[in-house]
Amino acid sequence: MKIGEMASTTATNIETVRYYEKIGLLPPPARTGGNYRSYGPEHLARLSFIRRARDLGFSIEQVRALLDLSQRRGHDCATVDAVATAHLVEVDRKIADLTALRRELGALIESCAGGTVADCRILEALAPNSSDMA
Numbered sequence: 001m002k003i004g005e006m007a008s009t010t011a012t013n014i015e016t017v018r019y020y021e022k023i024g025l026l027p028p029p030a031r032t033g034g035n036y037r038s039y040g041p042e043h044l045a046r047l048s049f050i051r052r053a054r055d056l057g058f059s060i061e062q063v064r065a066l067l068d069l070s071q072r073r074g075h076d077c078a079t080v081d082a083v084a085t086a087h088l089v090e091v092d093r094k095i096a097d098l099t100a101l102r103r104e105l106g107a108l109i110e111s112c113a114g115g116t117v118a119d120c121r122i123l124e125a126l127a128p129n130s131s132d133m134a
Contacts, residue, residue: 006039010047017047025050025064058087 007014020026026046029037046067053063062083069080111121 001039003037010051
């Protein structure tokens with residue numbers, strides 16, 4: 001299969017597929033006589049795995065670790081659990097940050113009493129000091 005077909009099948013940008021090859025997440029494919037990349041089912045499966053992991057927010061290095069661990073079929077999955085748990089902790093931290101951000105932004109919006117831009121409480125709250133807005 002050609003790069004475009006594999007990219008389309010996995011909803012991945014062609015440049016992203018090339019990037020994953022460049023950084024070693026995808027093994028180099030065989031080349032045709034015309035020097036085109038020729039991907040096999042193993043490439044498609046690996047790219048699908050990478051894509052799903054990235055969609056779940058795993059970093060490139062976490063994906064690399066998970067791919068490495070996936071090759072060790074007989075090993076205990078505690079290391080996989082540790083990678084996933086560390087990622088979940090990071091997701092929870094981001095959710096807490098976004099919740100605080102939402103609360104603050106909501107309070108700013110609620111403080112708006114309408115009127116003119118000159119009297120805008122939102123712009124006032126964003127400005128380092130009110131004289132900078134004049």
